[in-house]
Amino acid sequence: MAILTPIQKQPLSFTLPVVAAAGAFAGIFVGAAQGSTLLGILIGAAIVAALGYVALQVLGDDQERMARWAYVALFAVAGFFFGGLPGVVVGAIFGWFFGWFTYWIGLGRYRAKLVPYLTPGQVLWHYAFRVICGAIFVFLITPIIVVMPLSFNAEDFFTFTPEMLRFDPEGYSLKHYRDFFTNDDWQQALWNSVRIAPAATILSVGFGTLAAIGLSQPHVPFRRAIMAILISPMIVPLIISAAGMYFFYSRIGLQGTYMGVVLAHAVLGIPFVIITVTATLVGFDRSLTRAAANMGADPVTTFFRVQMPLIMPGVISGALFAFITSFDEVVVVLFVGSAGQKTLPWQMFTGLREQISPTILAVATILVFISIALLTTVELLRRRSERLRGLSPG
Amino acid sequence: MSDATQDGPVLAADGTPLKRSLARALRMQKLRALALIAPLLLFVLLTFIAPIADMLFRSVENQIVSATMPATVRELSDWDGTTGNPPGEEVFKALYFDLFLAAEAKEHTKLGTRLNYEKTGVSSLFRSSGRKLDDLGKDYQKAFKKIDKQLDEGEFWYTMMTGSGPASDALVTARKARFGDMTDESTKADIGFAPSQAITDLLPLTALAYTDFAVFTAIADGDTVAEEDPWEAVYVALAEDLATADVAAYTGPGADVLQAAQAGLDTIPVTSYTAFFEDIDKDWLDPEVWETVKMYSPKYTNGYFLNAVDLQKSPDGIEPRPENQQIYMKLFKRTMFMSLVITGSCILLGYPVAWILANLPMRTANLLMILVLLPFWTSLLVRTSAWKVMLQQQGVINDVLVWLGLVADDARLVMINNQFGTIVAMTHILLPFMILPLYSVMQTIPPTYLRAAKSLGATNWTAFWRVYFPQSVPGIGAGSILVFILSIGYYITPEIVGGTTGTFISNRIAYHISSSLNWGLAAALGTILLGVVLLLYYVYDKIVGIDNVKLG
Known part of the structure; x- marks a missing residue:
């Protein structure tokens, strides 16, 4: 106006x-x-x-x-x-x-x-409110911004040195990044994370997508109960999942194995896949599959040629969620894994608890950039999905 | 449609009644849906629900006492703890043989540890006794060796105990089962030994002790029974049996040696079991120790749960623990209180942000949304380490405050390793979980309502409080429950920034799993926490609906 x-x-x-x-x-x-x-x-x-x-x-x-x-x-x-x-x-x-x-x-x-x-008082309140909101946004983003410059610290301190404040090049260095890329512990942890997360993602996306398609059918008996069970890994506190898995997996010999960690992470990622894929399927136009069947396509062809391309954005965002869940997860791997499955977050956790080293900040900065990349991808996919569904009538 | 005028049920194209045909189609649809869901459901049940069920089971399971000392527990059932006297000789006799096998299998320390949760000092009692159990049998063994050298040879014992005539397989099976109960080992393997029925009848206790030895030698050590010398406990059993056995009538292998042994029985230095255990440690005569053993001998116990809520069992029933041991209720209350504070501060901080996001033009709102989503997507450990960096005494916030002169250099604020640190860090971490549901609810509230209220004469505040706020309550509800559920189970952040006063119940659970190894108590604490969370989950489902959870 x-x-x-x-x-x-x-x-x-x-x-x-x-x-x-x-x-x-x-x-x-x-x-x-x-x-x-x-x-x-x-x-x-x-x-x-x-x-x-x-x-x-x-x-x-x-x-x-x-x-x-x-x-x-x-x-x-x-x-x-x-x-x-x-x-x-x-x-x-x-x-x-x-x-x-x-x-x-x-x-x-x-x-x-x-x-x-507006009265002067209302004008004042209008701007005061904006300042308050701005402060909250600052609160939200500052911790993430602060770690970035600190990761270039030339000293082993967790705070800004006088050299850094003077913008003296002497105060900055890449040594923590060098440490990350040369230290065996960190490289082993990175390698473990890279080995575990994709395997867990494939498992949860595979099972999760199938089940989400099943759940979005018009007649599903016990739909609510099934949904409650499938979402529960997200709701049950991680420490309880970790405790239960630790007890149970040591009974059946999965504790401390690669397989055990992958299974545990896969099940933690499932709720995210279910939620994102069902959300995409809510807007899915069923007459498209009927049209495909009408033109002689069998259910498998229909699935891969018609349904799959349309729900793909949801599946990929679900996969990204599952990936980040596994990639960031620390409580369960702490209990279910052994030293051989030490992942990046685990290494950070021990680093924070025991030997405080600013290498953690370098890793944190790298992880923030990975999150930004993932966030951008998910956002683009969401828009694409909305556009695709906007094309279909109804 | 020409069939419409026909009598009888309406038929489908293939001639079946339409009703049945439709029912079949519906059934097919349901089956197909279930078939699609089944693999995942099975997967979740196996890898997630089964572990949770296992944890619930562990919180009441208490097999260890009856599995490690079955005979003792049986004898003890007749003992009355309220008299203030220690149990009789029979109990100590059973204890000796139970404990001997347990000590050989190194299970007695586990039992000691278990009972130590209930009564301190029991662990060392079991540990030291396990080391000294051999002493009793050594004297017997020496005396028997003097009577006949053969009694010191493993091969002779094997021949004598195998005997002649039908074997007593029942005894072997029973002892195998008892050993399996105690150690969780598979006892399917053949042990290559079975006592004859005759010798079992003649020397029941010896047959029992020797079979235990045979089972252990064959299964745990993987040795041949005939080549190994029997345990000291077997000699004790032999002396016990010979005192009453009618050896003269026995004709099996080694009968002559047994007769000689019985004749020389007076050279054996017989000690009572009670005196022997008293000699090891006076605490064995303490009725309270036995009371504890008796109280925790059933296979299932509510002891862990009682412990988790600061109660304990006593001969007079359930009573509160001593003041200085009451920690769990305090921890539960603290967890609840801090979660409430965190939820409250999330509402306080999240509401204005959600409001402004919902009311700004789309482009600006989308840009600001990034500031909410970026923390949401950033690794939890990154955010926790960031707060550690910011809050510590030599950290960024303190440095800025000192630089500004608001705080003296020697009086830096303590903001970490206490409740304040935990609350700040967790509010930051959970804030997006409050903002996102609030935002999605507020987006649906038409801004015209507020304008209408104002044009009818409402002040800013009235318009907000009477018109806008009630419509945003569902968002507050959804966000609060979500934040509350997430925060009462938090582990990582309190562990790193919580110190000792800012820890949650989950830190205690982790401690019991990995450090104190009191898994039963950890499971009981976890079960209570799980109960609270599931209750909230149910409420959340009723208010918001599981299907309406949105991400990003």
């Missing part, structure tokens, strides 16, 4: 206190770092308010571009005096923010995308 909120320059009596409050907030941190929080608040408020006055009143609206560059430059220089090279970066970011914020408030741009009848 078109929004016809008029944008007008706000009076200085409104603008200056608002930007001063923002400056005071930033001043808390700078002040605390320098020793006096109160002084920081006062100076922060005064500086930002003064700059705001200069920018909006003295320079005027048509000088905006230049004024905002001036903000960045000023704060970067100030940052340099407080904290050296990292200070410049932080200062420049602050400068960019205050420049943008001053004009955003001062020229009333914050109203542009909102409906005209």
Whole structure:
């Protein structure tokens, strides 16, 4: 909908206190770092308010571009005096923010995308809510972002060294990646993971797809009960599955064998295959199979030539889910496997519990990129599936 | 359609009644569906449901006492523990022979460990006794050797015990079964020995002890019975038997030696079994030890479950454990409490995010969705290690706080290895499981409802609370149950960031499986946890429906 909120320059009596409050907030941190929080608040408020006055009143609206560059430059220089090279970066970011914020408030741009009848309180809440959501998103993504630069640490520390903060090339190195690719323990673990996950995936996809097709037939006796059993590996806590499998597999001699781990991982992946494939089959147009049969195709041909290509995206996403389940799984393999089946997550787990080595962070970074690749694939497949099903009538 | 006017049932094309034909088609369809499902169902039953059932079974199974000491348990059934006296000589006699075989098979330490869960000190009692059992028989053996050298030779014993006349296969079968019960070994193999019926009648205890020896030698050691010297316990049994046996009437091989032995019986240093065990360890006369053995002698027990809820059995019935041993209820409560806190913080953090995702334009929402899905797809260990990196005392958060001056360098916050660390890390890990169901519910709520409410004069808050929120409750329900189920069974994250105060019941289960080896207790704790989860699973199924679980 078109929004016809008029944008007008706000009076200085409104603008200056608002930007001063923002400056005071930033001043808390700078002040605390320098020793006096109160002084920081006062100076922060005064500086930002003064700059705001200069920018909006003295320079005027048509000088905006230049004024905002001036903000960045000023704060970067100030940052340099407080904290050296990292200070410049932080200062420049602050400068960019205050420049943008001053004009955003001062020229009333914050109203542009909102409906005209909102009260000031509602406008404040609207933006406060967005800031809260932004903070939650930051909470969600920060841990994953933080491990990446740390994995290039030249020291064996789990935190940023002063060299890293100065952007000194000395502070960075690929040694943890080198360790990962040359250390026998890690390579053995990687090899085990690569050997176990695909085998488990093939088992769960094979059985799972067949069963999902069976479950989506119109008349299935005990459908609910069967579904409950097939989904249960996802619901039962892993420690209980692990305990049960450990007891039972040691009875029948599967404990500590490759086969045992593959079977255990396959059964853990099954719910994901069932869920994704049945979801694809829900939108499947049955008249297509009838049409195929009508034209003389036998059930096997119908399955491979008509049904399979249409449900393929679901099958592949199910397979990816099953793969990642096995590839990331640690509790069950810890109990069902023996030292010969040590997988990558297991090695990470022992690494985290016993000898803390930043190689874990290098592995973590690699795994994050694998997840991004998988996530992208699943998303593309989902879109393709929707498009394919969109073609079929009904 | 010309048939329509005909009398009788409507017929299908092949002449069968239409009703039956349809029923057959339906049956075929059902069978085909089941045939497609059957392989997977079988697979899941074998590799998943059977292990769970095995665990449930283990939580009540208690064969070990009666399998390791069957005769002792039998004798003990007449003993009354409330008198405060130790059991009589018969019990100690049975104990000697039971324990001797168990010690040879190295099963007595397992039994000791098992009983030690119920009464501390029993493990060392069994262990030290197992080492000293030979001493009693050694004296007997020396004395018998003095009477006749042949009594020290394995081959002679074999001939004497094999005897002549019909063999007592029943005894061999019974002792094989008893050995198999104790060791779980296959006892199908032929042991190459069977005592004659005559000698079994004459020297019952000796025949029993020698058959035990023969079974063990042939099956466990894989040796030939005739070539091995009998155990010390056989001599003890012989002395016991000779005291009452009518040897004069016996004519089988070795009858003369037996007669000589009986004549020289007064040279044998007979000690009572009770005194012998008292000599090994005074604790054997402690009625409480025997009370424990008697209490845990049935094949099935509720002892593990009682233990799992901080109760114990006593002669006076079920009573609470001493204060300092009550840990499991505390752990269950802590697990519940922390799961609730985690679920609560997931709702608190997930609700605004789901709301904004559902109300932003599609393109922006899809972009922001990546920020939710990326953690969802990232390995659990990656996220846990990231939190370890962030939260530790020399970690990123503390460093930033110190740099900002909010925290002094020597007063860094302790955010890891406690409940706080577990809650933060697990909230982060489980948050996508809350956001995704919430988002899918909120997407279906038309935004016009809110506008309608406002145009009717509702304030922002009223419109949200009276119109929007009630419609989003199913999403909260689905997400909460999912997060709660997942969090009460969590193991990895509490193990790494939980320290001692932030651990869950699952960490205790893992500890009992891999460190303390108290599998029964682990199974009982697991069963209780499983019960809670299944209950929630059922509720989830009722509210959301298993079929409606969505991923990504």
